[in-house]
Amino acid sequence: MTSILTNVGAMVALANLNRILFDLDRTERRISTGLRVNSPVDDAADFAIAQGLRSDIQAYDAVRQSLSSGTGLVSVAIAGATSVSNLLATIRATAIQAANPANTAGQQSILAANFAAQLQQLNTFIASSVYNGRNLLSANAASVSIISTISGGTLTLANASGVAGVSAALSGGVATTAAALALLSAIDAQQLVVGTALGTLGAAQHAIDFQMTFTQSLSDATRQGLGALVDANLAEESARLQALLVQEQLAIQALNIANQRPQLLLSLFR
16 A cells, blocks of 8 residues: 555654664663673673672672781781791890800800890780781680681681790790799790791791682682673674664665655546
């Protein structure tokens, strides 16, 4: 039927143009964002999965931050315990000097004062080993738990509070050669205490490093999965864009032709 009220050809051409424009908008959006799935409108199922993966990625970042905090705490404790260990070697040398029976009273007094100053410095090392308000070396220090997984799992960092007792164990001093000689075995025992503390702290640092590496691997794998799910293939989208631009021009031409057809009816009334 030929009619000026119902132009079927124009209706078909317009519907085709609208479809092309919809595809063109979607392709341009993919190119501008780099994403194949930008909203639930694009793909509800993939968008929901992608949102869950994005949440996991943020959680992995939070876990890494927690582990980094643990690294800082343990590193400060290791630095403090190492300084104590090094100073104990000096303290031992002082005690050996003070145990020499040939020392004069003046020399013994100087060595005793030097020994007391070294113990004071040792206490300063312990008291200063603070990170974020926590000190793993202080007396009665509590173990610290840090978040290590996105499901809320924790990693416990054992304290090394035994180091805090080193000074008290050596409080006898070296005022006399006999006292200095008796103190040597105590110094050796405290070196073992500090060595054990360093071993404990080193193991904690290794555990953090392993968990940090594992968490980073999980985060990278999740990012790769997210990219495979929602990232746009830009080479493919570029080719599609060129094709749609041509289709758009042809659809506009077809619509123009369809809109001109009713004018042909005028010739029937001349």
